[in-house]
Amino acid sequence: MENIKHIYSILKPPPTHWVGNGFRVHNFFPSGYKIANKISPFYLLDYNSKIEYPPSNEKRGVGVHPHRGFETVTIAYQGRVAHHDSAGNSGIIGEGDVQWMTAAKGILHKEYQEQSFVEQGGTFQMVQLWVNLPAKYKFEEPKYQSLLHSDMGKYQIENGGGVINIIAGHYKSVKGPAFTYTPINMFDARLNLNSKIEIEIPQNHNSGILIIEGKIKVNNSEIAETDHFVLFKNEGEKFELEALEKSIVLILSGEPIDEPIAQYGPFLMNTHDELKQAFEDLNSGKFGYLED
Numbered sequence: 001m002e003n004i005k006h007i008y009s010i011l012k013p014p015p016t017h018w019v020g021n022g023f024r025v026h027n028f029f030p031s032g033y034k035i036a037n038k039i040s041p042f043y044l045l046d047y048n049s050k051i052e053y054p055p056s057n058e059k060r061g062v063g064v065h066p067h068r069g070f071e072t073v074t075i076a077y078q079g080r081v082a083h084h085d086s087a088g089n090s091g092i093i094g095e096g097d098v099q100w101m102t103a104a105k106g107i108l109h110k111e112y113q114e115q116s117f118v119e120q121g122g123t124f125q126m127v128q129l130w131v132n133l134p135a136k137y138k139f140e141e142p143k144y145q146s147l148l149h150s151d152m153g154k155y156q157i158e159n160g161g162g163v164i165n166i167i168a169g170h171y172k173s174v175k176g177p178a179f180t181y182t183p184i185n186m187f188d189a190r191l192n193l194n195s196k197i198e199i200e201i202p203q204n205h206n207s208g209i210l211i212i213e214g215k216i217k218v219n220n221s222e223i224a225e226t227d228h229f230v231l232f233k234n235e236g237e238k239f240e241l242e243a244l245e246k247s248i249v250l251i252l253s254g255e256p257i258d259e260p261i262a263q264y265g266p267f268l269m270n271t272h273d274e275l276k277q278a279f280e281d282l283n284s285g286k287f288g289y290l291e292d
Contacts, residue, residue, distance in 0.1 A: 004219055004236045004238055005232040005237065005238060006219065006232065006233050006235065006236065007218060007219070007222055007230060007231070007233070008232055009035075009230075009231050010222060010224050010230050011028060011033055011230075013026040013047070013049065013227040014026050014027055014028060014031070019046065020060075020062035020063065021058075021061070022060030022062065023128075024051055025046040025047055026046070026047045026227070027045070027046050028229045029042075029043075029044065029045055030043065030263075035231060038231060039206045039208055040206055040254070040256040041132045041182055041184065042130070042131060042132075042206075042254060045127070045129055045210070047126075047127055047227070047229075048124065048125060048126040048128075049227050050078065050125045051123070052121075052123055053118070053121050054121045055119055055120055055121035056118050059112060059118070060113045061110070061111050062110060062111055062112070064109070064290050065109060066106060066107070066267075066282050066287050067101075067103035067106070067107055067267075068104070068106040068267045068269070068287075069133060069267055070103060070133050071100065071101060071102045071181075072099075072100075072103065072109075072130060072131075073098065073100050073101075073128065073129040073130075073131055074098065074126060074127070075097075075127040075167075075188070075250070076093045076096065076098070076126055077096075077248070078122070078123040078124055078125040078126075079094075079095070079114075079117055079124035080092055080095075080113070080114035081099070081112070083109065085101065085107050085108060085109045085144070086107055086108035086288030086289060086290040087107055087143075089101075093146075096149030096165070097146075097147065097148050097149050098145075098147040098152075099145075099147070100144070100146075100147055101142070101143075101145075102140065102142055102145075102181075104137065104138060104139060104141060104142050105138070105140060105142065106286060107287060107288065108287050108289070108290040109290070110290060131180075131184070132268060133181055133257075133268075134257050134259060135259055135270050138274075145177075145179060147167060147177055149165065152165040152166055152176060152188075153165070153166035153170070153175050154166070154174065155174045157191070157195055157197060161191065162190045162192045164187050164188070164189045165189075165190070167187065168180050168184045168186040169183070169186060169187075171187055182254065182255050182257060183205070183254065184254040185205070185251065185253040186250075187199075189250075191214070191216075191243035191249065193244075194243060194244075195242070195243045196241070196242045197241050198238055199238065199239050202237065203234075203236060204255060204256070205255055206232075206254055206256055207234075207239075207253035208229055208231045208252050209229070209249050209250065209251050210228075210230075210250040210252075211224050211225060211226050211227065211229075211248075212248040212249065213226055213245075213246070213248040214226060214244070214247025214249075215247065216230075216241050216243060216244065216249060217241070217244055218239060218242075219239055220240060223244065262275050
């Protein structure tokens with residue numbers, strides 16, 4: 001294979017920490033590994049690896065909190081999450097669904113494990129990404145995209161090799177339903193044993209893959225196992241994945257946003273003055289109201 005995107009690093013899952021009382025996550029970046037400049041426009045990756053919850057009546061999740069300047073993308077692999085925001089949006093995402101929330105100029109948000117899931121217990125596994133917005137879009141009106149598994153573009157891999165669910169961007173001629181402010185590809189690849197796929201993306205895109213399940217051989221050389229993240233060099237246009245076991249892989253690529261970043265807590269802006277303004281706007285009620 002020519003024009004290969006070679007591996008920069010295979011990252012082990014960092015130690016877990018709790019977000020609220022409902023999400024036990026590995027933060028691959030920006031805290032776990034200092035690679036945010038190599039994976040822009042993706043700024044944060046929290047991975048709630050597989051965990052079993054017993055039946056309970058406890059409310060589990062994260063209460064009301066603000067966001068400004070970016071988008072949150074939550075992908076449900078197992079379990080269900082209920083969410084609400086101060087713009088009046090609410091819903092439940094279940095297995096295979098995606099919640100894509102554009103916080104932009106500011107919103108209040110809360111998310112909890114869905115009540116019937118809590119009461120029944122079961123396996124929980126999620127991914128949340130923060131996707132940066134260019135400065136010219138940071139003060140757009142907030143919005144929400146509910147991306148159901150049934151609505152995603154689907155590419156059937158040859159010879160029964162599995163399926164690629166296209167969340168955003170396109171794989172070959174199949175497009176995903178997500179609207180994005182900058183060029184992004186986001187694929188949920190379900191690969192059967194010995195399945196091989198070739199991913200072709202623009203040379204200037206930053207790119208990486210998260211192994212949700214199974215074991216993958218990359219570019220016919222290095223092996224990445226469950227819960228590991230593979231970061232590629234920003235070169236070449238192709239990489240190959242071979243499933244050494246039945247596997248699920250989250251594939252990410254995006255055009256870098258070459259702008260200064262100022263981040264504090266739930267705000268992702270370009271300058272410290274904008275961070276200060278975000279706190280002032282929050283305290284003056286400009287993010288709306290949401291009851292916990």
